[in-house]
Amino acid sequence: MIYVMDFVAKTLFSLKKMLSSGSRQSVLGLDIGSSAVKVVQLRKEKERAILETYGEIALGPYGNVHIGQSVSLSNDKIVEALKDLLREANVKAKRTAVSIPLKSSFITVINIPVLPDKNISEMIQLEARRYIPVPISEVIIDWWIFPEEEIVEEEKEDKDGRKFMKVLLVAIHKDTISTYKKIVSELGLELENFEIESFSMIRSSVGRDASPVAVVDFGASATNVAIVDLGTMRSSYSVNKGSQDLTLALSSSLGVDFKRAEEMKREIGLSDLPEHKEIVSIMEPILEYVFTEIKSVIMDYQKKNKQSVNHVFITGGGALLKGLIDFSVKHLAVEVTMTDPFLKTEYPAFLGGVLRKTGLSFSVAIGLALRELQ
Ligand SMILES: Nc1ncnc2c1ncn2[C@@H]1O[C@H](COP(=O)(O)OP(=O)(O)OP(=O)(O)O)[C@@H](O)[C@H]1O
Ligand SMILES: [Mg+2]
Incomplete structure (x- = not known):
């Protein structure tokens, strides 16, 4: 049985009957968002990701x-909310991956000179100091090197013949990680991995489009x-405005x-009925701002990489x-699709409707759990 409490009280649902005992094969994805926390428990069975339980609880009431x-x-309040969530969703697994907000991390794409006497790790550490706004000793860094065939000629070599490589550089403050470690351990869970939320969201939202x-x-x-x-x-970017x-x-x-x-926002949304004109006109300027920012991220990428971005996927609550x-579609003039975060998981058919209707806020939690199953 799924139970959906009225969102006016707490947004929370769980699949109590579907639960396994939470064997070692079960994993949790935990997304601590700014307005709600979400959890997803998956199990691997013959290379398939089986949805065991999931749930969401609004954080607002914990902060009045x-x-x-x-x-x-x-x-302490976050732990309290998470305890309620894990109990209500009847979570049994211990192995957990948790997301780090994009706002608490640093992601950038840099072109760094190739130095013949240094290995890749040394070169990146050396250059990272120039880009990361805090002392390098205070962060954990990670990176991904762009394949050479994907880099445009101008970025490969400067006019003096110096060779460059292109790197996606990621840094997370050690304090941020210890905060999440503490929260997870207070819940009695085992922290196996953490990941910046955007990487998790991508894993559940899109395939390997060419x-x-x-x-x-x-x-x-x-x-x-x-x-x-x-x-x-x-590339990634955070626009400082959201649905709230x-x-x-x-x-x-x-x-x-x-x-x-x-x-009103949830019931009326961007309705085109004449009686809703005023409500829509209040929300539109904010959405225009957000979508103008999105468009400029896309344009910037297209210009730098000489490739066009013709499809936008939207997810999140x-x-x-x-x-x-x-x-x-009107604003971006490209194809736009809502994601289906549960697409890569298997769940009972009767859940299809509710997951399609409300599942959009789970893209980060699912992406985290999928990673643990890999
Ligand atoms: N049916 C709906 N129509 C419009 N907005 C909705 C609806 N349901 C939820 N939202 C909005 O979605 C937002 C919550 O989405 P989500 O859970 O993705 O946010 P979050 O992860 O807590 O936030 P952030 O990622 O910014 O930290 C809220 O602002 C909420 O009002
Ligand atoms: Mg979020």
Whole structure:
């Protein structure tokens, strides 16, 4: 039985009957978002990822704000919310992967000179110091080297004949990691991996398309955009506005409280009925701002790489906004598709409807769990 509590109380659902005992083969993906925490438990069976349970709980009520609102909570409060979530979703697995917000990390693409007397790791560490805004001793870095055939000629060599390689550089502050480690251990779980949320979202959202696509995670406080080619992230950007800004705008323009504004956003969305014109006109400028930023990330990528991005995938809870696809097609003038985060998992047929309707906020949690199964 799935149970869906009214979102006015807490957004939470679980599949209590589907549970296994949470064997060693079961893994958890844990996404601590700014407005809600999500968990997904998967098990591997004959190379297939079986959905065992999943659940989501809004964080607002733990910080005395409304559902759908972003909130900055103490670690104790986050642990309390997660305990409720794990209990309600009847989670049994221990092996956990947790996501790190894009905002708490640093991702950049750099061209670094190839030095004959140094190995790749030394070269990258050396250059990383110039780009990472905090002392290198305080971060954990990781990188991915672009295949040579994908780099445009101008980036391979400078006018003095010096050779360059192109690297996607990732850094996470050690303090951020220790915070997440502490939270996971207080829950009695085993932290196996952590990953910046954009990488997880990409894993559940897109395949290995042979031409670049953009993937947009429309969250509560931020909208993250990633350009992905052959299944791998090529660039990423975080727009500092998300779906809660639509609610805040409705609340202040119409003089209604956040709860009422949130209901209006979810029920009416970008309706084209004449009686909804005012509501839509309040939300549109914010969406225009967000989509103009997305468009410039795409244009920038196209210009630098001489490749066109013709397809945009949208995911995240904010993507549930009615009419968002039409709005984004109009604004971006490319094909736009809502992702199906549970696509790479197997679940009972009766769940198909609810997962398609509400599953968009699980793309990060599923991507994390899928990685653990690999
Ligand atoms: N049916 C709906 N229509 C419109 N918006 C919705 C709907 N359902 C949820 N949302 C919005 O989605 C947002 C939550 O999405 P999500 O769970 O992806 O955010 P988050 O991960 O907590 O945030 P962030 O990624 O920014 O930290 C909220 O702002 C909520 O109002
Ligand atoms: Mg999120």
